[in-house]
Structures are given as C-alpha cells and as structure tokens.
Amino acid sequence: MIINIKDDFNLYKIANSGQCFRAIEVNDGIYRFITNDNIIYMKAHEVNPSNDLITKLDVSVDEGEWNDIWYNYFDFDTSYIDIRNSIKDDEYLLNAAGFGKGIRILKQAPFEMLISFIISQRKSIPAIMTSVERICKLYGKRINTKYETLYTFPDADTLANAKELDTCGLGYRLSYIIGAASDVASGILDLDKLFTYNDEELFNELKKVKGVGDKVANCICLFAYHRVARAPKDVWINRVIEEEYAGIDPFPKYDKYAGIMQQYMFYAAKNR
DNA sequence: ATGCAGGCGGGCT
DNA sequence: AGCCCGCCTGCA
Numbered sequence: 664m665i666i667n668i669k670d671d672f673n674l675y676k677i678a679n680s681g682q683c684f685r686a687i688e689v690n691d692g693i694y695r696f697i698t699n700d701n702i703i704y705m706k707a708h709e710v711n712p713s714n715d716l717i718t719k720l721d722v723s724v725d726e727g728e729w730n731d732i733w734y735n736y737f738d739f740d741t742s743y744i745d746i747r748n749s750i751k752d753d754e755y756l757l758n759a760a761g762f763g764k765g766i767r768i769l770k771q772a773p774f775e776m777l778i779s780f781i782i783s784q785r786k787s788i789p790a791i792m793t794s795v796e797r798i799c800k801l802y803g804k805r806i807n808t809k810y811e812t813l814y815t816f817p818d819a820d821t822l823a824n825a826k827e828l829d830t831c832g833l834g835y836r837l838s839y840i841i842g843a844a845s846d847v848a849s850g851i852l853d854l855d856k857l858f859t860y861n862d863e864e865l866f867n868e869l870k871k872v873k874g875v876g877d878k879v880a881n882c883i884c885l886f887a888y889h890r891v892a893r894a895p896k897d898v899w900i901n902r903v904i905e906e907e908y909a910g911i912d913p914f915p916k917y918d919k920y921a922g923i924m925q926q927y928m929f930y931a932a933k934n935r
Numbered sequence: 936a937t938g939c940a941g942g943c944g945g946g947c948t
Numbered sequence: 949a950g951c952c953c954g955c956c957t958g959c960a
Binding site: 780784785879897 | 941
Binding site for chain 3: 785786787789790793794832833834835836837
C-alpha cells in the first residue's frame, strides 16, 4: 500500500536516531519496525530530491493496521515542520534540525523501553542492540515473514522468571532487569496506568525502579510515553551544552518541545 | 589490545 | 544536595 506523507519523514534517520534498538534495514532501502506483535516493512516510493524527505511511502500493512497501529507509532498527528519552524535565535539548533529533518519521535512499547534503556547505560548502541536481540531470541515469540525470522520482545512475566538472561551480555545490569521485570509482573509498577500521570509524576515513578536514573527515566518518558517536553541528557548532549551553549542548559527555553529539540541535537552531534 | 560506551547506586562529605 | 568511585561486558 502507498501512503502519502505530508510531514517530515526519513526512514534512515528515524532508524538511526538512537531511540529504537530493533529497527533495521533488512534489504536495500527496506526498513523493518516492530512493536508488540506488529511488524511493518517500509520503503520510500517517492522522495523529494531537494531534502531527502519521503513523500510517498510503500508499506507492507493494510489500511486498517496502518490506521490502528502505525499512524500513531510514527506520530503523524504531530507536525514536525511546524516544530522546526518555531526555532529562532539559535544557530546551532537551526542547523541541527536542518540536518536531522525527517526524524520523528516514535511511540514505543513501555515495557520494551524500560528494559532497553536500563540496558543502555554504559553501553554503545551496537552493544545494546546485541543484548536486546539476544533477549528476544531467547524469550520472545518467533515470527516468520517473507524477509526474515524475528522474535517479539518478551513480556514482564517471562523476563521476571528468565533463567538464561546471563547469556545476554547484560553485566551488572542483569539484576536491574530482573528487578524491573518483577516490579511490572507483580503489579508494583503498572506501566499502563502511568499514561494517566503528568510528566513529573511519571518521571518520579519510573525512577523508583532500581537501575533507572534521570537519563533513563527521561528516555522512557520521551520514547514510550511521548512526553516530548522531556530532554534526556547523555554524554553527547552534555558535550553539546558545553561546546555550543557555554555550559548553559538550552532546553528550558524549548519548553513543551524540548525532547524533540534534544533529538535533533543528539542526531547531529553523533552523526556529523 | 585496551579504553571506553547514550549511567547508576551507594557511600562519602 | 552534590561529588566520587566502582562496575560487567562488548565493541572499536
């Protein structure tokens, strides 16, 4: 099915923006995303050559699944064009947003984000992807598609009782993962209920989980609960703040879109 | 081969 | 409240 895209959209940049660890290019120009049990393969059908943005998108799902799952997953109710156009008096960010134009903030599954970002501490992105993939292969549901065999992200009960997680390269994070999965499995942490919390309450609730600090909590707020005002500060962003903003945090100024601005800066800092 | 990676918890002040 | 240290392992 072909979808007309009217807002910023670039598959490569989304897949490589560091917010997701299981989106890959399975074939030349064909990207796969997975959320819960849903899988989509997408390919650019028409690209605007002047800015690399996709204007027509070829997707593997039908209209029903697109509308129910993926339209929302890719955040098509938000105008990233408008958000970029709101930037002024900030040369560095204008530049970064131009470079990262096409990135969108995905709405990913909360449990997967909780576990994935606990894993992310002191790890490189390739190493994170390796660990997450091993967990899925060991404990996820197996699915065959025309391109590949892949595995879903396991649920909390399964991970809480997993006996072979020590083969997943988790290191000292292993106990954090088991603990977080147990909190969710037992109901101490109700990830669905957190959708009703405001940003601050959500952040504080997530930080109660052992292994979740400021940075990881903000990543979960932003990438699972779509709290686009939350700006996670990792080493790259701290470097940008030091080198481009004289050590003064620029994010309060961007208020409700700070998280999206952070994503442009992160992508530019890391890929340029 | 060896330093470092999208931090965090715990102990100290 | 803020600073510092050790930490598992895989990737470059």
